[in-house]
Amino acid sequence: MFIIKYKNFFIGISVVLMIASVAAVLVWGIRYGIDFTGGSITEVEFSANTSTVTATSTAPTTTPVAVASTRPEIEELKSVLSPLSTSTAETIIQPTGEKGYIIRSKHLSEGDHAKVISALSLGGKWNVTEKRFNTIGPVVGEELRNKAWVSIFAVMLAIVLFVAFVFRKVSHPVPSWQFGIITLIALFHDVVVPVGVIAALGHFTGAEVDVLFVTALLTVLGFSVHDTIVVFDRVRENLKLKVSNDFSETVGKSLQQTFVRSVNTSLTVILVLIALLILGPASIHLFSLMLLVGIIAGVYSSIFLASPLLVVAEKIRRGK
Numbered sequence: 001m002f003i004i005k006y007k008n009f010f011i012g013i014s015v016v017l018m019i020a021s022v023a024a025v026l027v028w029g030i031r032y033g034i035d036f037t038g039g040s041i042t043e044v045e046f047s048a049n050t051s052t053v054t055a056t057s058t059a060p061t062t063t064p065v066a067v068a069s070t071r072p073e074i075e076e077l078k079s080v081l082s083p084l085s086t087s088t089a090e091t092i093i094q095p096t097g098e099k100g101y102i103i104r105s106k107h108l109s110e111g112d113h114a115k116v117i118s119a120l121s122l123g124g125k126w127n128v129t130e131k132r133f134n135t136i137g138p139v140v141g142e143e144l145r146n147k148a149w150v151s152i153f154a155v156m157l158a159i160v161l162f163v164a165f166v167f168r169k170v171s172h173p174v175p176s177w178q179f180g181i182i183t184l185i186a187l188f189h190d191v192v193v194p195v196g197v198i199a200a201l202g203h204f205t206g207a208e209v210d211v212l213f214v215t216a217l218l219t220v221l222g223f224s225v226h227d228t229i230v231v232f233d234r235v236r237e238n239l240k241l242k243v244s245n246d247f248s249e250t251v252g253k254s255l256q257q258t259f260v261r262s263v264n265t266s267l268t269v270i271l272v273l274i275a276l277l278i279l280g281p282a283s284i285h286l287f288s289l290m291l292l293v294g295i296i297a298g299v300y301s302s303i304f305l306a307s308p309l310l311v312v313a314e315k316i317r318r319g320k
Contacts, residue, residue, distance in 0.1 A: 035136060046100065231307055235254040
């Protein structure tokens, strides 16, 4: 199959992606959200207070004046929040939907929270409806961050051990432990690419890593290893059937038998994620994007990285 024939090219693409992703993390770092650093997130929705915006005339009745926009400008909100002790340079205001904002700030007490909501009304000009308020202390946030990364690496280790166990009866021409190592490389590829993307997004757009991002990574790991095991299992079956004396031809035949299935299965998920990204609420856009990036990376690693690496490992073992 052409994937095995041009294996160096496809492996090279993965190497470039991984190097670029690691470089993005080292250069720009990762912006952690309040889930991992501590702080508060407040989501509010605005509606005009028409009782304060009326036109007075000699007529016996008053006519409400239409408000030009459906919510105040960000600069207006910053101007009323900046005098408060709750506001810091790290306070971020992001629009959501047509009428709302998400405000990320330092940890807010109940009293500070009430001050913020009161200030957002701009002196009664706007009715403020609170949609969400979450607050996490810095100690809890750091603990969550550490546990999140531990969970990701623990899942990767468990998957590698599982693959090595499942393929334990395969000893020729590639031993079972090499199946596990190659799976680990593919999983590292699937994790580091989304992490690199979130580092770039954090630098250019202020995107932050939160619990949903970790959930996306864990989902990607499970989805990716599923496709990898399907291909590896077909390789194992074809080795038993001795479809060819050439290992690279056996792997190519296995890929040919599973290629359409893997692509079609992944495509259905990708289409759903694209729909969520375009039509879904703003609160899950980053989650949908990270799932989309991770699953595309996972499909690529399962087909274009893991299987060619099997051929490379077999050639190295034969000393070629």
